[in-house]
Structure formats: C-alpha cells, structure tokens
Amino acid sequence: MTAVADNVEVEARIIARTARRLRHAGSLGVSGWIALGAFAAVVLIAAIGPLLVTTDPNAVSLSEAFQGPSAVHPLGTDASGRDLLARLVFGGRTALIGPFLVVLCSTILGTALALTAVWFGGWFDQMVVRVIDAIFAFPGLLLAILATALFGAGLPAAIAALSIAYLPYIARIVRSAALRERNLPYVAALRVQGVHGAWISLRHILPNIAGLIVANATLAFGFALMDLAGLSFIGLGVQPPTADWGAMVGTGMGGILQGHPAEALYASALIVITVAAVNVIGDRLNERSEVRA
C-alpha cells in the first residue's frame, strides 16, 4: 500500500517538476533578452542594411581618404576613401554568413557522427572518439592556415577548415548527451517494439537533446566569428576588396598608426558586440538545456 502511495507521490512530483521546467524554459533572463536584442539588431543591419545603403562599398576615391563623418559619408572614409558605413554594412554579411556556414556544417556532421557512434556503440564508437580526439589536437586556426596553404586563401577554404575543426567540439557534446539518452528506459521500450535504430536516433533521441545542440551551436557561432575574423585579419580569409569586419580591422591597422582609428574601431566594436551577445545567448540556452536534462 505504501509503495503505491509513494508511486503516486513520485508521479505527482514528476508532473509538477515537468510543468515547472516548461514554464522556466520560456525565460532567457534580462541579460539574455538584451543579448538577443543586440544580436537581432546586428543581423538586421547585415540583412537589410545593404538594401538601404546605396553607396558602393568598394568605390575608391583616394582624394577622400581618412575623412571624418559628413553628410556624404556618415561614418567617414578609410585609407582608400571608401565609405565606412557601406563597408561595415556589407562587411556584416560576410562576417555573419561565414560563421553561420561553419556552425551549420560542423553541427550537422558532428551530430550525425555522434548519433551514429552512440547507436552502434562498440568499436565504431571507440574509433569515432579517437578520431575526435585527434582532430581536437589541432587548433582551428592552424587547420585553417593549413587549408589556405593547400587550397589558396579565401573564405571557402577557411570555412571548410573551421567546419572540420569545430566538428569534434559539437560531436563530443552530442555524443555524451545521446549516450545518456540512449540508456533511458523509453529507448528500450522503442527497441523492443522493433523500431529502427535510425528512426529512434532521429525522431526520439535528437529532439530530446536538441536544446543542448542549439545552445552549443550558438556558442560555436561566436567562436567561429572570432576565428574567421582573425583569419581575415591576417589576410587568409576574406580577400580584398570584399568588405568584412575582420579584414577591416586588418586594413584599419595602418590608419591607427596614422591617427585615424575609425575603421578598425568600428569593425572591432561590431565583432565584440556580436560575439558577446551570441555568447550570452548561448550560455542562457545551455543553462536551459541543463535544467531540462
């Protein structure tokens, strides 16, 4: 009798806890909302800014070099007399699309690899873990430099290299979460119904760890943005004259020495704001997924 009473009580507690978690899941917290707002603003600028700014970001006018803000150039010009506002707005697209592609590739491939490894287990799982560890040993930047050395400098090579470099990071997290999920009783219940392993992995395990994956993809976006900006800064990523924040910090270096820090300052400020916002969002999402797990 007491066992039954206990079970009812436990059940009531589980239901209450689930409800609490669902309510909690809706909140990002004040800092989270501010960060989300900042990130949305940056994305919006990059998305619709180029439609509003009619100035050509690549129009060189050496006579107008290093101008301060004016009606024609609201944020002034760079060393080649190019409009800074236009370059920042157009550069935002390159700066955001790059890390987005890196995160997309590494998350999809890493998740697929992790789920397969967890489902089959055994030697296959062990092999995947070793490969992941091996890739981990290479810093992302080093891999990217290697890739540009092989395939030539440029965004595609940098994105491909960083995707591979970020893959183990995602794969490791997904693997441990999926492993925990796979050992839960409901997976046994599905297996004994004869449901396909692939189906269980994609339709049951994946949705249950989706929050964690999104959180870590968000964090990875921040890191990828930094890494790609760094590559462009040293001239291995985005190639001139294409506008890009990281490249602008690089070309702006000369300006700083000549007393015109605007280009490097604006570009790095945007990078810092974006990365900080993305990291705060990622942290909040991570906390949420931990609360749920």
Added chain:
Amino acid sequence: MTALLNVNGLTVKLPVMGELRTVLRDVDLELEAGKTLGLVGESGSGKSMTVRTIARLLPDGADVKGHVRFDGAEVFDLRGEALRRYRAGDVSMVFQDARAHTNPVRRMGDFLTEALCTNDRMPRRAAEAKAIQLLADVGISDPERRLRQYPHELSGGLLQRVMIAASVAVRPRLILADEPTTALDVTTQAEVMSILARMQAEYGMAVLFITHDLELAGAVCDDTIVLYAGQVVERQRSTQLHRDPLHPYTAALVQARPEIGHRARRLPAIPGHPTTAYEAPGGCAFAPRCRFAQDACRRAVPSLLQIGEQGSTRCIRMPDLHGRLLATTGAGDEASDHQRADAAEEATR
C-alpha cells in the same frame, strides 16, 4: 509438442565494475502459445533479467550461456533485420514504469503509430485510425484527444493502458509483462489486469507475467515459476501454489502474506535478507534462511526435482517435507526459534 518459448539452461552474467556477476543461473522455462506463465520472486531474484534476456535487451558486455528459443528459432542467433522483426512482430513488452518508458517529448499518437508506420508500412491515417481503435479497446475514453496528448498529461494508469495498447498493436505472439501493475493503485491494477487478460484471450497471445504478488500470479497465470537468487526454485500450477507449495521459500512467502479474515498479530517474516545470484552461497541458495535446512542442503546446489505430476522443486528435502511446509509446527522445524520467542512474548502479556 514444442512450446512457443523455450528457455534452457540460461545463465547470464553482467559486467559490474569490471567483473562479471552472475544474475541468472541455469534457468529453464517453457511457455505454450496462448498460455500465461507467472514469474515470481523478490527484488534481485532475476525476474526482470529473464524477460530482458528474452527480449534481447541486455546491456553491452553481458555473458549469456544456454538457449532461448522462440518458435524453435534461437533468439541469440538473430542479427540485424531478423532481430528487429522478432521484436517488432513476435514479442512485445509492457514495462513497470510506463512514465519512464515513454519519450516525454513525443505525443501518445506518435508512440502508438510509429511502430505500425515504420514496421508494417501502414499509411499514417490508417495507423491513426487503428490507434484510436486500440485505445478504445483498452477502455480509454476520448481516444482522439489522447492521441494528441503528451505523457505528462496522462495519469499512470492511463499511460499503462496506452502501453498495453501499443504492445498488442502488432498482435505479437508473446507479451512480456514486467510488473505491469506494480506502480498502479489497487483499483487501477484490477482494471489493467482485466484489460490484459481480455486482450490475451482475444488475440490468443502468450503472456510471461512478472510479479511479486503471489495472489495476482495465482489469479491470472496458468503456471507459476518461483525464482530465488537467479534460480528457478519451484514450478507448478498457479492454483496449487498457495495450498501446496513445493519449496520452503514459496511456503515462507505464502505465510508472510496478510490474510483477510485472520487477525494476525505479527506476520511471519522470512529471516535474513534476499540473496542475489552472485553472492549466493554454495549449496542451496535459500539454506541460510530456511527453517528446514540441514547440513546436506549446504553441501551441493540441488537440482530440479520432479514431484509427481504436480511440478518441480529445487529442494532436496521435498520428498519428506511435501505437504507439511505450511504447518507451523512439525518435525523438521529446526529453526523456528523466532516463532517460539513470539509465543513466549504473547504468553507474558
């Protein structure tokens, strides 16, 4: 005559912290199509492990010896697609904790239809219609609405009915019911049992029913097997189990139940604590707790002994104890000191 399910000399060892620990020892059982076999025993006796072995749900690294044959085919030889078909069509399982065995983020409709959709290639709409029919069959009102609900929106009893509905959906030939009613309150328990019994009769399925409730086993099972420390200690007709147990352990379990109509001052508990297979002593595993134990019991592991037509037992003293196990006094009652102490206590009041 071949049984639907035939388990022969099954010994299972599981890896625990780097060493293999025995959880099942030489388990034999057979179950004919359409029949119900009860599996009774205390926690750790190997009940769940037995059905998990039959469903091939053992953890990685488990060491299995012996045979599990389903319809003549060796279950442990099944690989890949054959194993999936065996699980999808031949056996299904009802678990004790329905809540833990459903995915919290998927609706009941997905849970009920996906096996039909993925295994039988049934179109979604047809599968949904069948799911509604199944829910109605297990006595769930408003099945259309239930299909769209999540597990946390359903009570434990409802969820267990959904589990039963899901397990009979593919018309399996064998249902492994692992304490399906233990987590439910008594009235719900009765309803769930009657649903299970009705489904069984309707579809002609065999049921391997795990419980630690001797009454329940007696009520719903044709035969009952009693497990102790990973071994079968007794097997006989369920109806006889209470009246004429064939093993001192079963007898002690029978005596330990409270009975309506008798005002018991104190229930005779079994001294000592349950033993798992891996820590079982040499000789009879139950000997340390048995009031009939003699030196001979501790010397060698007893083998299963046929007692006439009635059943079998793993007690070497059975031939001369038979029929006297439930008597509170009698010759051979060497270890009833605790009972005498009770009597003395009563006398002093």
